[in-house]
Amino acid sequence: MNTPLLHASSLVLRYGSTTALAGVDLVINEGESVAIMGASGSGKTSLLHCLSGILRPDGGTVRFAGPTGPVDLSTLSDGERSRLRREAFGFVFQQGLLVPELTAVENAALPLLLSGYARRDAEARAAAWLGALGLRGLEERRIGELSGGQAQRVAIARAQVGGATLIFADEPTGALDSATSVDVMDALLRSTVGQGHTLVVVTHDEKVAARCSRVVRLTDGQIVSDSAGPVPPRAAVPAPGAFAGPSPVTTAVAHVAATDGPAFGGAGWEAGR
Amino acid sequence: MSTIAPPTPTAAPTASRPSGRAPIARLAWMLTRPGAASPATVALPIVAFAVTTALLLIVLGGVLMFWQRTDVNAEAFKLLSLLALALLIVPLATLGGAAARLSARRRDDRLATLRLLGATTGTVTLVTVVESTVLAFLGALAGVVLYAVSMPLVGLIPFDGGPIGPTAIWTGPLPILAVVVGVALLAAVSSVIGLRAVVVSPLGVRLRQRAPHTSWLRLLAGVVIVAVAYGTLSSLGVITDVAILVVALVGAFAASVAVLGLVGPFALSVFAKVRLRRAKTAEQLISARGILESPKAAWRLVGGVAMTSFVAVVAGTGTALLESFSAQSSADAIFIADIRTGVLITLVASFTMVACSVGVGQAAAVLDRRDLYVSLDRVGMPVATMDRARVRSVMLPLVFVAVGSALLGALLVFPLAGLALIVAPLSLLVIGICFVLGLALVRLSLLATRPILTNVLAHPERSLG
Known part of the structure; x- marks a missing residue:
């Protein structure tokens, strides 16, 4: 059953006189893995930034069906969007962009620390994630002592340790060789959509896109093809109603799963390289 | 099917025939001129070198002041001024190193682009050296001005029963020249020995070791x-x-x-x-x-x-x-x-x-x-x-x-x-x-x-x- 999670309508984004997004409509459903593709300058990263609340669009709305009710990202303040990114979304960037002085487990635990978790709990949960992603035994390594693929797995753990069910990835395999890319994409897909979570990936790599359940292609800031078909005319995620509380932003406690770590794993996960 | 014809070259004046040598000064200027880099990229090293030079001159002037004394306590003061210099040399060297590192590590991307375009390693190094040295030289000159401006303020410090006076720490032109040249050389040497590759953490340390x-x-x-x-x-x-x-x-x-x-x-x-x-x-x-x-x-x-x-x-x-x-x-x-x-x-x-x-x-x-x-x-x-x-x-x-x-x-x-x-x-x-x-x-x-x-x-x- 398709449950809409994120609904962008008529998104417009401009950088000075350049139009990066020219009226984008997109509905992302729970449990989907959506690849956003396009040439350089087509607006794919801009779209990701608007969908995830990093950028506020110049026109249009982005509605997110949060655990405590629908939220319109475009009306939230910077601080509220920052909190939403920290507590409801996960991010994986092209190059892990982890804090180099911290160990793998400390990097993965960072979002939990920022949300006020006790360090011991945060690191235990992060270690469970690292273990499930095939990094058992590497918890105390510093980032400079990890390979590119391993660092990217730490980034994947960091993105989800807070219980985020919507993960945004910007060229997650862009800096890796092809064999490592396959492994990292495996880890990313199994830890997200494998758990019924949602993944939005910006990529220029057809092989990465082929592994996603849906491919959206952009040209000049507009969607030119969508393997799921056109957006239905009716708003998929309802607008935040009057019943919504004064602070629609979710809290960490509200959506973090009660379990102490990832609910996946198995023999295949131990073979991380 | 139409083919794309290359543009017909316009008759090039014979004087602009390529010489085979990269125009180092021109490249350095292209990379450093206002507008090419963000203001902070150029201003920060200049400020850093200016502060280093000014502090260096003030300390040097202070030490020289004591060495010019001829009274009964002159020997004790010479000794004490050397002790003070010994205490200040480490922080001063750290500051100079930080300034050199700052100027040497600039604009790696641009330099990488230059290399991609076919510039040799020698050209790239030379451009970096010229750039760092020029920035350090400009900073050192600004530092001399800063030193001169601060002299009246330092002159208020009381020694020997009264203020030392606004010209007490004046080192004279030769030491100033030596410091300016020294600072520029420091920058040149720093960029030659490849400080560009140093990754700086919040404490200014090398990482990945x-x-x-x-x-x-x-x-x-x-x-x-x-x-x-x-x-x-x-x-x-x-x-x-x-x-x-x-x-x-x-x-x-x-x-x-x-x-x-x-x-x-x-x-x-x-x-x-x-x-x-x-x-x-x-x-x-x-x-x-x-x-x-x-x-x-x-x-x-x-x-x-x-x-x-x-x-x-x-x-x-x-x-x-x-x-x-x-x-x-x-x-x-x-x-x-x-x-x-x-x-x-x-x-x-x-x-x-x-x-x-x-x-x-x-x-x-x-x-x-x-x-x-x-x-x-x-x-x-x-x-x-x-x-x-x-x-x-x-x-x-x-x-x-x-x-x-x-x-x-x-x-x-x-x-x-x-x-x-x-x-x-x-x-x-x-x-x-x-x-x-x-x-x-x-x-x-x-x-x-x-x-x-x-x-x-x-x-x-x-x-x-």
Whole structure:
């Protein structure tokens, strides 16, 4: 059953006189893995930034069906969007962009620390994630002592340790060789959509896109093809109603799963390289 | 099907035939001119070199001033000025290094592009050297102006019963020329030996290397030397001659200062490990790990303050006592007051240099970690947390070494310090105020680099795209 999670309508984004997004409509459903593709300058990263609340669009709305009710990202303040990114979304960037002085487990635990978790709990949960992603035994390594693929797995753990069910990835395999890319994409897909979570990936790599359940292609800031078909005319995620509380932003406690770590794993996960 | 025809070359004037040589000066100018680089890229190294040059000239002028004295205390002052110079040389070198590193590591992307376009490694190196040297030279010239402007202010410092006067620390044209050339050379050499590749952390340290081990043997050696110094200082009471007293004090200081250098990095790493274990928040964790990344680099930054703090307490106590006992002889009183003034100036100067190094180092660190800060912002880390981590990674070691060395100093002269506290509380209060001012100065320089961080976050398109 398709449950809409994120609904962008008529998104417009401009950088000075350049139009990066020219009226984008997109509905992302729970449990989907959506690849956003396009040439350089087509607006794919801009779209990701608007969908995830990093950028506020110049026109249009982005509605997110949060655990405590629908939220319109475009009306939230910077601080509220920052909190939403920290507590409801996960991010994986092209190059892990982890804090180099911290160990793998400390990097993965960072979002939990920022949300006020006790360090011991945060690191235990992060270690469970690292273990499930095939990094058992590497918890105390510093980032400079990890390979590119391993660092990217730490980034994947960091993105989800807070219980985020919507993960945004910007060229997650862009800096890796092809064999490592396959492994990292495996880890990313199994830890997200494998758990019924949602993944939005910006990529220029057809092989990465082929592994996603849906491919959206952009040209000049507009969607030119969508393997799921056109957006239905009716708003998929309802607008935040009057019943919504004064602070629609979710809290960490509200959506973090009660379990102490990832609910996946198995023999295949131990073979991380 | 149409083919795309290459554009017909216009008749090129014969004079513009390629020479095969890269126009180094032209390339350097293209990369450095206003508008080509962000203002901070060019302004920061210039400011850093200007501050380094100005402080270097002020210190040099101060030392030369004492060496031109011909009165009865001239020899003692020469000795003391050398001691002050020895104490200031480490923080000054750290500042110079930070400035050189800042200018040498500029615009790697542009240089990489040049290489892609076919420039040879030699061309790229030469462009970097020319650029760093020119920036350093401009900064040094600005530093001379800064020095000249600050001379009247420094001239207010009282020595020998009155202000030293606005031209007292004037070094003359030759030393100024030597300093300007020296600073430019420092920048040139730094860029040649490839400091560009250095990754700078919040403390200005190299990354991606194993944290070095520091040995317990150093601690043991330190304890032994401190015990000997303590014995020497305890028997100072029998010495009545001021000159011999000064020599004994200087000897004991020198040994203890050496101990600080020996034990400092080790003490800092132990301190950071304790902090790491106790860390509860993200900023506590990041700052403790930052210090542990290289305790030696952390020590280089704050070590100067450790030594001057130590000397300030020991010498401050000594002079406070002597002053209250020898009030009947005005010549001795002035001499002792001068020593105390010198101690305070050295203390403030070393804090000033640390503040400048921190400002320069932090500016470079924030720019170097632009991508990291932007990504942390995107995953929802508040700016306040990033800033607190930065501030803690500098202020914690600084307060630790300043207070630690001051306490070590107080311990060495324990009976005297207790006595001074009773008979000359005002003198000790002045030293205390200098400490607080020094710490505030460093905190201010961190505050001054915060806009760089907020600016980086406000323009993320310059980094991650």
